[in-house]
Amino acid sequence: MRTSILRLGAVLAGAALLSACQLGTKSAEQYGYRGTGMDQINVASAKKTLDPVHVVPPPPYDPPKPGGKPAREAYQNVQVLGDISEDEFSYTMAAITQWIAPEQGCNYCHNPANMASDEVYTKVVARRMLQMTRGINTSWKSHVKQTGVTCYTCHRGQAVPAANWALPAAGNPNTIIGNRFNQNNPVDSVAYASLPTTGMAKYLIDPSAPAARVNSKGSHPSAANKASVMEAESVYGLMMHTSSALGVNCTFCHNADSLQSWNVSTPKRPLAWYGIQMVKDVNGNYITPLKSVFPKHRLGPMGDPLKVNCATCHRGINKPLNGVSMVKDYPALRPTGPMVTAAAAPAAAVPSAAATKTP
Ligand code: HEC
Ligand code: HEC
Ligand code: HEC
Numbered sequence: 001m002r003t004s005i006l007r008l009g010a011v012l013a014g015a016a017l018l019s020a021c022q023l024g025t026k027s028a029e030q031y032g033y034r035g036t037g038m039d040q041i042n043v044a045s046a047k048k049t050l051d052p053v054h055v056v057p058p059p060p061y062d063p064p065k066p067g068g069k070p071a072r073e074a075y076q077n078v079q080v081l082g083d084i085s086e087d088e089f090s091y092t093m094a095a096i097t098q099w100i101a102p103e104q105g106c107n108y109c110h111n112p113a114n115m116a117s118d119e120v121y122t123k124v125v126a127r128r129m130l131q132m133t134r135g136i137n138t139s140w141k142s143h144v145k146q147t148g149v150t151c152y153t154c155h156r157g158q159a160v161p162a163a164n165w166a167l168p169a170a171g172n173p174n175t176i177i178g179n180r181f182n183q184n185n186p187v188d189s190v191a192y193a194s195l196p197t198t199g200m201a202k203y204l205i206d207p208s209a210p211a212a213r214v215n216s217k218g219s220h221p222s223a224a225n226k227a228s229v230m231e232a233e234s235v236y237g238l239m240m241h242t243s244s245a246l247g248v249n250c251t252f253c254h255n256a257d258s259l260q261s262w263n264v265s266t267p268k269r270p271l272a273w274y275g276i277q278m279v280k281d282v283n284g285n286y287i288t289p290l291k292s293v294f295p296k297h298r299l300g301p302m303g304d305p306l307k308v309n310c311a312t313c314h315r316g317i318n319k320p321l322n323g324v325s326m327v328k329d330y331p332a333l334r335p336t337g338p339m340v341t342a343a344a345a346p347a348a349a350v351p352s353a354a355a356t357k358t359p
């Protein structure tokens with residue numbers, strides 16, 4: 001009797017171990033060659049995508065009909081949204097209030113005695129953010145497609161988006177912890193791995209930064225094979241972030257056969273490449289120049305503004321807000337007109353999505 005109970009216990013414990021501890025129904029989607037581990041495994045019962053944070057809120061009221069006096073004639077100090085109608089302007093103000101400062105209201109950005117004044121810093125930031133959002137929706141269709149983005153894609157009802165980052169504080173070599181050289185520090189930006197936290201600073205700020213590439217181009221040391229271990233670790237840190245920000249594993253984009261080769265990568269990898277270039281544009285050309293506008297308490301430990309990474313929009317899923325196009329209800333944020341092309345991608349370095357085949 002006793003031995004059979006023990007045996008039963010052993011069988012149950014074995015079954016629990018074999019089930020890899022994650023309960024729930026799983027679905028597997030194959031992304032590449034059989035046997036290369038290129039599957040995306042989703043836990044259906046986790047219902048991650050049903051979390052309210054991924055749900056698009058309704059517009060403040062029915063979108064106004066087109067036509068009417070342009071905002072630049074109706075108001076005194078309209079520098080970005082001058083091309084839309086007065087009604088659409090009010091509708092857009094109502095929407096951004098819901099998205100950025102639902103509790104504080106219009107006065108979060110305005111002096112109610114003089115709406116045209118730029119004395120509140122948040123209004124100056126918001127104006128630049130309007131340009132940035134228009135820029136993303138028109139110049140970065142290579143990444144955001146027709147789905148586009150609104151302020152809500154990043155802000156989700158908060159003045160400061162929950163997923164942000166800044167330059168990490170430099171370690172002090174005189175303390176007991178010493179200088180960790182920006183690693184061995186379990187932080188979110190590298191998915192809590194002991195990798196350098198500087199990967200984002202290296203690859204996600206400067207639009208002219210080098211590509212995140214470290215793989216050797218030959219089997220012997222040569223001038224072409226100069227990447228250091230530290231650089232390789234920085235790329236891995238960035239890749240850990242990418243995976244956790246999208247809630248996917250490495251084979252969502254790469255073929256484990258060769259992490260380097262674009263030919264065997266999935267079509268998601270060029271999309272991610274455009275994502276990296278877009279984030280550099282956003283951080284380098286829009287957010288960093290706002291440094292002097294922000295009050296001190298809005299800056300990171302090294303005095304730089306809080307910046308965007310893949311998680312700012314994606315929040316743990318492969319398409320932000322489940323791929324629902326929110327911007328279609330806010331035409332002010334996606335002006336029509338000749339489409340501006342994305343910063344030219346070196347054709348040889350980056351295959352277009354159409355050119356990469358999933359075997
Ligand atoms: C998140 C910041 C923000 C919030 C909140 C906000 N606004 Fe604005 N508002 C702006 C910006 C930025 C401009 C200038 C837009 C431009 O230059 O194109 C502006 C301009 C205006 C103007 C034009 C003033 C003029 O004469 O130049 C009016 C009117 C206005 N807003 C009304 C409102 C109302 C009403 C609300 C609340 C429902 C509101 N705003 C909430 C940022 C904000
Ligand atoms: C790509 C992501 C992204 C988008 C899209 C975006 N923002 Fe921001 N925004 C940020 C980040 C990151 C910060 C934080 C900067 C900091 O605090 O140092 C910020 C800060 C702000 C602030 C300052 C808040 C404060 O309390 O200091 C305002 C106001 C703002 N955004 C308005 C807007 C408006 C209006 C839109 C849409 C027209 C918009 N943002 C779209 C990322 C974004
Ligand atoms: C969402 C897509 C995506 C995911 C997920 C992803 N990567 Fe990447 N990876 C890329 C892109 C895009 C590049 C190229 C970056 C560039 O050229 O600047 C890259 C580059 C690399 C490189 C450098 C290749 C070279 O040419 O030197 C390595 C190594 C790498 N990834 C490993 C990983 C690992 C390990 C994971 C999982 C932890 C991962 N990646 C997850 C998209 C992804």
Ligand code: HEC
Binds near residue numbers: 148242312
């Ligand atoms: C400004 C918001 C924003 C940021 C920041 C952002 N993305 Fe995206 N991303 C989107 C949107 C919107 C889509 C959906 C486009 C569509 O509908 O096909 C998307 C789609 C993708 C896809 C395709 C997913 C699929 O299932 O087809 C990949 C891969 C991706 N993003 C990678 C990245 C990476 C890597 C980063 C960081 C370097 C990043 N994104 C940063 C907005 C963003």
